[in-house]
Amino acid sequence: MTPLRFTPIGSFFELANDDLVRDVAEIPWQQPDTSLAYLQSGQQALRACASYLSEVEGRDIVVVPEFACDSMLAPFPQAEWTLVSFPVDASLRPDTHALSTIISQHERCVVLTMAYFGAAPDSEHIATLQILQAKGARVIEDETHRVLTASTRPIGDVAVASLRKTIPVPDGAYLRGVLAPAILEHSAPEGPRSHPGWEAMEAKSAGDLERAGELFTQSDRALSQLEPALLSPRTLEALSRLSHRQLANRRTSNAEALRSALPVNHEILVEASVPSHLPLRVDEPRAMQQALAKQAIYCPIHWPRPPRLAEASFPCDLISLPIDHRYNRADMSRIGTAVRELVNA
Numbered sequence: 001m002t003p004l005r006f007t008p009i010g011s012f013f014e015l016a017n018d019d020l021v022r023d024v025a026e027i028p029w030q031q032p033d034t035s036l037a038y039l040q041s042g043q044q045a046l047r048a049c050a051s052y053l054s055e056v057e058g059r060d061i062v063v064v065p066e067f068a069c070d071s072m073l074a075p076f077p078q079a080e081w082t083l084v085s086f087p088v089d090a091s092l093r094p095d096t097h098a099l100s101t102i103i104s105q106h107e108r109c110v111v112l113t114m115a116y117f118g119a120a121p122d123s124e125h126i127a128t129l130q131i132l133q134a135k136g137a138r139v140i141e142d143e144t145h146r147v148l149t150a151s152t153r154p155i156g157d158v159a160v161a162s163l164r165k166t167i168p169v170p171d172g173a174y175l176r177g178v179l180a181p182a183i184l185e186h187s188a189p190e191g192p193r194s195h196p197g198w199e200a201m202e203a204k205s206a207g208d209l210e211r212a213g214e215l216f217t218q219s220d221r222a223l224s225q226l227e228p229a230l231l232s233p234r235t236l237e238a239l240s241r242l243s244h245r246q247l248a249n250r251r252t253s254n255a256e257a258l259r260s261a262l263p264v265n266h267e268i269l270v271e272a273s274v275p276s277h278l279p280l281r282v283d284e285p286r287a288m289q290q291a292l293a294k295q296a297i298y299c300p301i302h303w304p305r306p307p308r309l310a311e312a313s314f315p316c317d318l319i320s321l322p323i324d325h326r327y328n329r330a331d332m333s334r335i336g337t338a339v340r341e342l343v344n345a
C-alpha cells in the first residue's frame with residue numbers, strides 16, 4: 001500500500017461507523033400509506049418502470065430533462081423508446097412551460113423528472129406533473145438526490161431512487177407509489193445477483209484502497225445489468241439499522257460549513273435542506289476535478305453529457321463537492337481552502 005500524504009475525501013463509501021448504526025432506525029422514504037419495493041440498482045428500477053409502461057401500457061415516448069445521466073436514460077433503450085428532452089433553468093428547475101408544450105404534442109408518453117442535489121420539487125413542478133398526469137402522461141420521479149428527505153408522498157405515478165449515492169450501502173434502489181406493486185410484479189426480478197460491493201466497502205474501511213477500487217469497479221459493472229434483481233439481504237438489513245436522521249444532519253451541517261469556507265462570490269445553485277452534494281459552477285470543471293484530486297479531494301462531475309443529449313443545452317460547468325456523513329467541519333474547511341486557492345490562482 002502506498003502511504004498517503006492527505007486523508008482522502010470523497011469517492012465511494014466505506015462501511016458506516018458504529019455511531020451511525022442503531023438497533024432499529026426509521027427509513028425516511030418508507031411511509032405507512034405508500035407502496036414500497038426494492039431492486040438492486042437505480043437503473044434496474046427505471047428499467048422495470050420502462051418495461052411495464054411499454055409492455056403493459058404500450059408507451060414508447062420518454063420525456064426527460066436536458067440535465068440527466070446516462071444511467072437514467074439507458075433503461076429506455078433507443079430501439080424501444082423515442083427520447084424527447086425539456087430544458088431546466090439556471091437553478092436546475094424544470095421548464096414547466098416547455099414540458100407542458102411537449103406533452104400536448106405527444107400522447108401517452110412517460111415523463112421522467114427530478115429535483116437535483118437534494119432540492120425538493122417546488123409547487124410549480126408538482127402542479128405541472130399533476131396536469132400532465134390528468135392529460136394521460138405517466139410520471140416517474142427520480143428521488144436519487146433526495147432520499148433522506150423523501151418523507152412525503154411521492155409525486156407522479158412512481159418514484160425511484162438509487163440508494164448508494166447518498167447512503168453507505170453498495171447497492172439498492174426503491175420504487176414507491178401507486179404503480180410500484182404492479183411494476184414489481186411485472187418485472188419478476190431474479191433473486192439477489194452477487195457482486196462484490198460490500199467487499200469493496202470493507203477493503204476501503206481497512207485502508208486497502210487499491211483493492212477497494214478494483215472491487216468497486218467489478219461491482220459497478222455487475223450492477224449496470226438492466227435485468228431486475230432483488231436487493232441484497234445485507235443491504236436491506238443495513239437500511240433498517242442506519243440512522244438516516246444522523247446521515248441527514250451531518251450533510252446539512254457539512255454543507256453549511258462548506259458554504260462558509262468557499263469563495264465569497266460562489267453561486268448557490270440549489271437550495272436544499274439535506275444536500276446530496278454542493279454543486280459549484282466553474283469555468284473548467286475537469287481541470288478543477290484533477291487539481292482537487294492531487295490533494296486527495298475526489299469530486300464527481302454531475303454528469304458527463306450522455307450521447308443521447310448531444311443536442312440539448314446540457315450544463316457542462318458543474319462540479320460536485322462532497323458533504324456526506326463521513327466528514328466534519330475540518331474536512332469542509334480543507335475543501336473550501338483548496339477551492340479558494342484554485343479559484344484565485
Ligand SMILES: Cc1ncc(COP(=O)(O)O)c(C=O)c1O
Binds near residue numbers: 072163172
Ligand atoms: C439520478 C440518478 N438516477 C438513477 C441512477 C442509476 O442508479 P444506479 O447506479 O443504482 O443504477 C443514477 C446513477 O448515477 C443517478 O444519478
